[in-house]
Amino acid sequence: MLGTFEYFVDQAINGITLGAIYGLIAIGYTLVYGIVGMINFAHGEIFMIGAFVSIIAFLTLGFLGLTWVPLALLLVLVATMLLTAVYGWALERFAYRPLRRSPRLAALITAIGMSIFLQNYVQLLQGARNKPLQQVIGGGFEIMREGDYVVTLSYLQIFILLLTVVLMAVFTLVIGRTALGREQRACEQDRDMASLLGVNVDRTISLTFVMGAVLASVAGLVFLLNYGVIDFYIGFLAGIKAFTAAVLGGIGSVPGAMLGGLLIGLIEALWSGYFTVEYKDVAAFSILVLVLIFRPTGLLGTPDVEKV
Amino acid sequence: MTTAPDTTEPARPFSPPQRPLLDVEHLTMRFGGLVAVDDVSFAAAPGDITAIIGPNGAGKTTVFNCLTGFYRPSVGRLALRGNGREYLLERMECHDIARAGMARTFQSIRLFPRMSAFENLVVAQHNKLMRASGYTVFGLLGTRSYAEAEAGAVELARYWLEKIGLVDRADDDAGNLAYGQQRRLEIARAMCTEPLLLCLDEPAAGLNPRESAELEELLLFVRERHDVGILLIEHDMSVVMKISDRIVVLDHGRKIADGTPAAVRGAPAVIRAYLGEADGADTDTHTRADTRRDAGMGA
Numbered sequence: 001m002l003g004t005f006e007y008f009v010d011q012a013i014n015g016i017t018l019g020a021i022y023g024l025i026a027i028g029y030t031l032v033y034g035i036v037g038m039i040n041f042a043h044g045e046i047f048m049i050g051a052f053v054s055i056i057a058f059l060t061l062g063f064l065g066l067t068w069v070p071l072a073l074l075l076v077l078v079a080t081m082l083l084t085a086v087y088g089w090a091l092e093r094f095a096y097r098p099l100r101r102s103p104r105l106a107a108l109i110t111a112i113g114m115s116i117f118l119q120n121y122v123q124l125l126q127g128a129r130n131k132p133l134q135q136v137i138g139g140g141f142e143i144m145r146e147g148d149y150v151v152t153l154s155y156l157q158i159f160i161l162l163l164t165v166v167l168m169a170v171f172t173l174v175i176g177r178t179a180l181g182r183e184q185r186a187c188e189q190d191r192d193m194a195s196l197l198g199v200n201v202d203r204t205i206s207l208t209f210v211m212g213a214v215l216a217s218v219a220g221l222v223f224l225l226n227y228g229v230i231d232f233y234i235g236f237l238a239g240i241k242a243f244t245a246a247v248l249g250g251i252g253s254v255p256g257a258m259l260g261g262l263l264i265g266l267i268e269a270l271w272s273g274y275f276t277v278e279y280k281d282v283a284a285f286s287i288l289v290l291v292l293i294f295r296p297t298g299l300l301g302t303p304d305v306e307k308v
Numbered sequence: 309m310t311t312a313p314d315t316t317e318p319a320r321p322f323s324p325p326q327r328p329l330l331d332v333e334h335l336t337m338r339f340g341g342l343v344a345v346d347d348v349s350f351a352a353a354p355g356d357i358t359a360i361i362g363p364n365g366a367g368k369t370t371v372f373n374c375l376t377g378f379y380r381p382s383v384g385r386l387a388l389r390g391n392g393r394e395y396l397l398e399r400m401e402c403h404d405i406a407r408a409g410m411a412r413t414f415q416s417i418r419l420f421p422r423m424s425a426f427e428n429l430v431v432a433q434h435n436k437l438m439r440a441s442g443y444t445v446f447g448l449l450g451t452r453s454y455a456e457a458e459a460g461a462v463e464l465a466r467y468w469l470e471k472i473g474l475v476d477r478a479d480d481d482a483g484n485l486a487y488g489q490q491r492r493l494e495i496a497r498a499m500c501t502e503p504l505l506l507c508l509d510e511p512a513a514g515l516n517p518r519e520s521a522e523l524e525e526l527l528l529f530v531r532e533r534h535d536v537g538i539l540l541i542e543h544d545m546s547v548v549m550k551i552s553d554r555i556v557v558l559d560h561g562r563k564i565a566d567g568t569p570a571a572v573r574g575a576p577a578v579i580r581a582y583l584g585e586a587d588g589a590d591t592d593t594h595t596r597a598d599t600r601r602d603a604g605m606g607a
Contacts, residue, residue, distance in 0.1 A: 179437035182423075186431045189420040196376055197432045197501055198406035302422070 002274070006146040011273035012266065017157050017226060019265025020164035024219035025242030026249070026257035027171065028212025034188045034252040035208045038104055041111040042091055044239015045118035046213050050084040050220025051230045052122055055133050058224075069136060073159075080217045087118075088213025092206055115235075122232040132229045160222050167218060168258055171211065175254060184208055188252075237281075241268075244288045250301020259299060263287070327389055329354040329537040330375075330505055335384035337370050344370040346561040347383075352505065352554075354390075357531055357538040359548045362558035363581060368541045369415065371558070372507050375539075376412045377402040390504035407435055409504030413494045413511060415541075421483025425474055425493055428482050429465035432500035437461055468496035472526065488519035492526060499530060505537045506530065512544040520544065524551055549573065557581065 025047050032040045057076040066072055095114050099107045140154030175181035183204045186194040195201045223238070224230055241264055249260025264284050271283040291298065328351035337345040345367040352358040360368045373379045375386060377400060386397040388408055395408040420428055430437075440457030469475045472492040477485060482493060491511055498506055511527075512520050524547055531538055542548045548555065548569070555572040557565035559581040565572050572578055 179434045182427065182431045183434055183438075185423060186420055186434075189422060190418055192378070192402075193414075193418045193420070194431075195402035196406050196412050197497070198403050198435050199431075200403045 004146050004149070006144045006149055006151050007273065008270075009144060010151045011269050013151075013153060013157060014273075015266035015269030016262065017160050017265070018269055019262035020160050021219045021222055021226070021238070021261075022242045022245045022264050023258045023261025024164060024167065024215045024222070025238060026245040026261045027168075027254055028216050029243050029246040030249070030251055030254060030257040031184075031208050031212050033246070035184060035205055036096070036100075036107075038096070038107045039111065039243065040091075040096075040209075040212070041108070041239070041243075042095075042114035042118055043212065043216060044235035044237075044242065045115050045122075046084060046088055046091070046235070047216040047220045047223070047238055047242075048122065048230070048232065048235030049087050049118065050080050050213075050217030051224045051234060052126060052131075052220070052232075053080040053083045053217065054221040054224050055131055055230060058133055058136065073136070077218070077221060080221050081214045084217030084220070085210045085213045088209045088216075089206055091213075092209040097202065097205075115239075119232055119235065126232060128232060130229050130231050133224055135228060136225055156225055160226065163218065163222065167215060171215065172254065174211075180204075180207065241281075241284065244284060247298055248288055248291050250298030253298070253300045253302070256298055256300035328352060329356075329389055330539070331385070331387040331389075332371070332375075333385040333387075335371065335374060335386065336382050337367070337374055337379055337384075338382045344561050345374070345381075345558075348558065348561070348563045350556045350563065350566055352537050352539055354504075354537050355531060355535065356553040357527065357540055357551050359540045359542060359552040359555045360558060361542065361545075361548060361555060362564075365560070366558040366581075367561040368558055369509060370561075372412060372509055372539075372541065374398070375405075375507060376410055377405040388505060406501060409502075410507065411498035411501045411503035411505070412507040413498055413509060415509045415513060417487075417490045417494055419482040419490055419494055419497070422481055424479045425482050425485065426465055426469065426478040428493060428497050429468055429500045430461050432497045433461045433464060433502075435501075464500055468500060471529070472496045488515055488522070491515065491519070491523065495523075495526060495530070499534065499536070503536055505539060507539045507541075509541045510543060511540070512542055512547050520547060523547070527551055 025043065028043050028046070029040065032038065032043070054076050057079040058072065061067075061072050061075060066075075091114060095110050096107055099110060137154070137156040137159060140152040140157070142150055143153050144151040175184060183194065183199045184207075186197070186199055187201055187204050191201050194204075219238075219242075220230075223234065242261065245260035245264045246257045247260070248263060249256025249258070251257075264287075267284050267287055268280045272280045275283075330352040332351070333349050335345055335348045336343065348367070348371065350358075360371060362368055370379065374381045374384070375397060377397065381398050384398060388395045388397055388405075388410060390409050393408075395405070397405050397408070397410070400408065420431065423431065437454075437457055440454050466475070469478050472489070472495070474485070474489055474493060474496075477489065482490065485493065495506075495508065495511065498508075508527075512523055515523060527538060527540075528551060530536060540548070540552065552569055555565070555567065555569055556563060557572055557575070557578050559577075564577040564581055565575045567575075
């Protein structure tokens, strides 16, 4: 069974689902790095907050008796995007903006501090125990069968993939085609010059954090739906993995973050499927090390990282 | 604010019009104990090319940095007038100053190197685009008003690409253009913000004579056809003398002369500042200016 194509497909589907989550988080890392040149280590926590907002929203809706799944999903999606965006905005406004002109190390240490702060904040408010959520989207359909080994594509997985593809398309469009995206790219290349052309740099940076938080919140929702259980600590490992994905794809590059997320997800799932689950993280990080040795700018990163 | 006496040495034959475009009054900028700009006042008239010259370290770029909001002046009032309004620049943020109608280029080229030439010109028009796009929402929905605003932006960008002769390089990354082309693109980008005042910091630096002539032509065109004042820092005296309507001379942060090119050229204080001593005022100063340039004083 291990050697069959069906088994491979099964693992690949899992990997792509996982990769969607990593990719959504990784875009936040890459956007923020691009525009302010710092690694926002608290971004994993924003993802975790997104998951918590989602579970609270689901339970509230359940309590109110709203059980029609599509509407509930839509409401939860909107709620988590809005509320998590506020967290992303506040993080930048109060923790990072005052340090805008300080050395990068100050911002980096602050980011780690904010990560610890947000973890403890959620732990304190929500408790340290696991929060389970019963299955929201069940069922699926069979795509392959080998003897009694059945490969199914669940409706949940379809939902996750569709949501991810749509979001990534929208954000690619925003960055590539709109005035806001041009502002972001201008700030990325020369912040002072951008402000001399009338770009409100602080607002552009705020919006970048908000965009990152919105994507991370969706990743949080997707994580909750996929695994059915969350706790205050999920942001740490997911954050590190997504950061790895961003670096693997080439930090600063949005398509790179998507590709990196997908690759990390696939590597993890296939390694768990064919070798040992315990070493899946080792596998993912080893690939990162190899890529950085042979291609330090990542897969899709531009070799020219000179900042003016 | 103190009302220090005007220390300008030569008589000022030039009388500014009633309401200058830009009024700099008693501008002083200190960095710790260093006084980079010391009580400098001058005005720039709309439609004029006003040059700011002076030896290296005279404080010319510091004046620009104060005008564009990079530095907050220690003392002084900077008023920009236009569109029926008066803006007090010393109290405003960089991006608000830019929106009020101030555009600037740098001594070192600062285009967005990884955007196309065309995009560099469109990004300069983002304010009207952001408004028209309802902060991106309508832009994504593709509403009519946004489509019209974008068409306008594209048209203006095309217009300037044509003026600077870069239509066929429109889609190339700005960083890959030739030096002289980048200089012209920078000026075009500044013009795309539709400014009242265009501040150019050594636009002719590093240009060969042909490119220099093209630049002069472009600046004269801008002044003539677009209702904009130009403030020009330049070491290339042949350019300055040819196209300026008025020249302000700084030395060690102080204004030492202010007037028409002819008046400034013969002013003893100017000659002293450039050559270190005052000799006969009857020397041919045009030759002097050329000598100075050739001696590399402007480098």
